[in-house]
Amino acid sequence: MKIVALAGGIGGARFLRGLRAAEPAADITVIGNTGDDISLFGLRVCPDLDTVMYTLGGGIDEEQGWGRRDEAFTVKEELLAYGVGPSWFGLGDRDFATHIVRTQMLAAGYPLSAVTEALCDRWKPGVRLIPMTDDQVETHVVVDDPEHGRRAIHFQEWWVRLRASLPAVTIAPVGAADAKPAPGVLEAIRDADAVLLPPSNPVVSVGTILGIPGVRDAVAAKTVVGVSPIIGGAPVRGMADACLTAIGVETSARAVAEHYGAELLDGWLVDDADAATAAEGVEGVAVRSRPLLMSDPAATEAIARAALDLAAELAGAAG
Numbered sequence: 001m002k003i004v005a006l007a008g009g010i011g012g013a014r015f016l017r018g019l020r021a022a023e024p025a026a027d028i029t030v031i032g033n034t035g036d037d038i039s040l041f042g043l044r045v046c047p048d049l050d051t052v053m054y055t056l057g058g059g060i061d062e063e064q065g066w067g068r069r070d071e072a073f074t075v076k077e078e079l080l081a082y083g084v085g086p087s088w089f090g091l092g093d094r095d096f097a098t099h100i101v102r103t104q105m106l107a108a109g110y111p112l113s114a115v116t117e118a119l120c121d122r123w124k125p126g127v128r129l130i131p132m133t134d135d136q137v138e139t140h141v142v143v144d145d146p147e148h149g150r151r152a153i154h155f156q157e158w159w160v161r162l163r164a165s166l167p168a169v170t171i172a173p174v175g176a177a178d179a180k181p182a183p184g185v186l187e188a189i190r191d192a193d194a195v196l197l198p199p200s201n202p203v204v205s206v207g208t209i210l211g212i213p214g215v216r217d218a219v220a221a222k223t224v225v226g227v228s229p230i231i232g233g234a235p236v237r238g239m240a241d242a243c244l245t246a247i248g249v250e251t252s253a254r255a256v257a258e259h260y261g262a263e264l265l266d267g268w269l270v271d272d273a274d275a276a277t278a279a280e281g282v283e284g285v286a287v288r289s290r291p292l293l294m295s296d297p298a299a300t301e302a303i304a305r306a307a308l309d310l311a312a313e314l315a316g317a318a319g
């Protein structure tokens with residue numbers, strides 16, 4: 001069985017671990033979001049790719065959900081002693097090594113997809129991890145800054161430094177319109193038995209990947225099942241509500257399904273807290289409710305199993 005998943009960081013990575021457990025024999029290709037990527041201290045940092053790689057490779061800080069476990073912050077402290085920031089982005093010593101290797105390889109001319117493959121040689125995530133594109137795409141957020149007026153800032157500055165406290169006027173994946181899917185992305189989607197949308201941020205994770213020219217159409221042609229990141233009208237963690245508000249979408253499991261749309265989505269899993277949405281239905285989408293908290297490995301595996309079962313049922317129905 002061939003499965004493709006479009007993943008952001010924490011929500012995507014945790015779901016993928018459940019998916020790997022639910023279907024150990026499956027050939028899983030993960031298309032990772034690179035819109036959150038940022039250059040810091042001269043190094044290229046790809047937070048979502050690394051979260052997937054560390055989580056599936058057993059190197060993640062489990063409690064935090066990102067970064068390396070057993071991490072130290074000596075390099076960051078030394079940089080700050082020189083007055084060199086930013087101080088708001090957490091880069092630990094172990095993590096630094098990943099970004100140094102990546103930056104060296106990029107400087108030597110390797111595309112990000114090849115670099116990611118090389119990093120995964122160490123981590124053996126048990127899936128094929130491909131960045132959505134080898135081209136540079138950076139999500140920028142336009143805010144009305146009380147001190148500096150209206151300006152565009154990097155997504156990470158909005159998300160990590162400001163904790164999305166200033167409302168986003170617009171969220172723009174800069175470079176996406178001219179980006180090409182990375183080698184293997186469209187082929188993997190074309191060959192997939194099912195495409196899954198993990199409970200990743202619908203705007204700045206899944207939305208960014210779908211915005212790479214050709215990806216949305218390729219995905220829409222397949223059996224697609226998504227898992228809602230919104231439970232009972234709120235994100236499970238993080239500030240996805242601030243992203244949804246910015247694009248005029250209500251923070252609800254139903255509104256996210258309608259935002260993806262019936263042309264894209266065939267099946268949609270909502271939490272039992274949103275059973276009313278399943279009962280009412282969403283036009284053109286098969287909606288089922290079940291527990292969606294990825295509270296432990298067994299619960300997470302059951303969510304992935306449910307997504308696969310729904311995909312199989314819908315693929316069968318389509319004949």
Ligand code: GDP
Pocket residue numbers: 007008009010011012013048051199200201202204205206227228229230231234235236237238240292293294295
């Ligand atoms: P990020 O890039 O690290 O922000 O991670 P993603 O975009 O992959 O996922 C973020 C989303 O995961 C958030 O909108 C959360 O609501 C969602 N999420 C986190 N934990 C859970 C969970 O246990 N269950 C569900 N259904 N969603 C979750």
Ligand code: CA
Pocket residue numbers: 008009033036047048204205
């Ligand atoms: Ca992210």
